[in-house]
Amino acid sequence: MGRHISYGVVGCGMMGQEHLRNIALLPDADVVAIFEPDAAMRAIAASLAPKAVLVSSLPELLARPELDCVLIASPNHLHSAQLREIAATRALPLMVEKPLFIDQDEAEAMRAFAAGYPAPVWVAMEYRYMPPVAKFIAEAEAATGGIRMLTIREHRYPFLQKVGAWNRFNRTSGGTFVEKCCHFFDLMRLILRSEPVRVMASAGQAVNHLDERYGDDVPDIWDNGYVLVDFASGARAMLELCMFADGSRYQEEICAVGARGKIECLVPGPTRFWPPQAGPAPVPLVTVSPRRPDTPYTFELPVDPTLLEAGDHNGSTFYQHQRFCAALRGEGRVEVTLDDGWRAVAMGMAAQRSAREGIAIADPMAQRLS
Structure with missing residues (x-):
């Protein structure tokens, strides 16, 4: 120790x-x-x-x-x-x-x-530290020969109840693309090793929280949307979010494609939400599909049940703290920096504005953290 x-x-x-x-x-x-x-x-x-x-x-x-x-x-x-x-x-x-x-x-x-x-x-x-996502990140470059298209899809349950209902309102949450989706914009930058140059989005509130009232306040948080992002490398990325898809077998699906092949990652949602009558909870998967030869192969990446019980993020919170403590002891580095956090928010804000105003946002990184 x-x-x-x-x-x-x-x-x-x-x-x-x-x-x-x-x-x-x-x-x-x-x-x-x-x-x-x-x-x-x-x-x-x-x-x-x-x-x-x-x-x-x-x-x-x-x-x-x-x-x-x-x-x-x-x-x-x-x-x-x-x-x-x-x-x-x-x-x-x-x-x-x-x-x-x-x-x-x-x-x-x-x-x-x-x-x-x-x-x-x-x-x-x-999300960086979910075992299937970490495996996807490690294998993506070799599997694709250089990613040209990246898709992240999250189909999940609605926002949960929080103290004071702060996650029901844009003014206290930052909006869905900031609050929820900065995780995915961080993954896009990490996976593609490039910076965004244009963001386009469409989103809205279609199903969730429509009948909720908090005093005189009506929730204005979005529950679905698409975001397209062009990157400086020439790669394109897309986020698809639906927060009224509670019955999905997998909560996150990530797919990257390049000239050499395709790699996919399937991540289950929180174990506590899996219905017992549906049988055993699904196991996280990563599948590599080469173009030649055209024989896909799949990795199963089960997560320690103790870690699944400890949280809703497939063990990632534990692994994150392990690395954080190692950095504090001088045995590693800070892996998710203030700059990373700032840029993820900047992308989320650009997506919020794009969807709200119906415009494409050029150079969302124009304001640099450092």
Whole structure:
């Protein structure tokens, strides 16, 4: 085991609880302090991390001398301000949940934060670390001979209930293409090793949350859409999202095609949502289909059941924390940087604007983080 890592955690809603369960599986890390203002979420967090001190504010958490790092898993609209407060108070190493920020006006503040923050910051992009997705990424270049077309399709359940219904509104979530889909824009950049030069999107709210009311507020979050992205390399990518496809056997399907062949990745949704009457839950798959010879072959990539029980992301949260802790010990690097997180948000904002205004957005990376 390496040097022990002591976490402070900000925000223990659904995703924060997943982080708590996965940190508990690490042999050389634990959670020592938690800031969660909601009473119900705080009680759950206390049961998951019974040795952690529950504090009443972010400054009180940062004052704990035993902290080695801080995990931010609060609602989206709080991330940017909390990052700046940490920078002004005690610049500890950070893991921050996506998205880094949700409003274009915050872009400049995030650039300033990135330029001046002296400690490592890891943006939590769990999808990179799902075993079938990691296998896909590792094999894609050889299987395709150079990717020319990339398609990511997510057919899943609606947005779940969150504290204060923050994920029902664009103003607090950033909109579906920022909140949900920055994961996929991050994967596009990672897989294609290139930057986007044009974004075109169509989206809307067709089925979900139409009858919900929160005081006088009506949810305006989109539940379906398409996004086309042209990349500087000449490759094209497409995202297809449907959030009223609960019955899908696989939740994510990723496909890359090049002159040499095709590679596909199939990822099941959370185990807890799989209906028992449907039999055993599906196993993640990666299939390679060469053009010549034309004989496809498939890898099965089952995930440790303990990791499946610990969260909704096919074990990726555990693997992400392993690598984050290794980086803090000097045994690895920060693999998902502030720049990566910023660019994923920029692509999501471009997609939101494209769908809203019916226009193509050229040079979505015009504003650089660094």
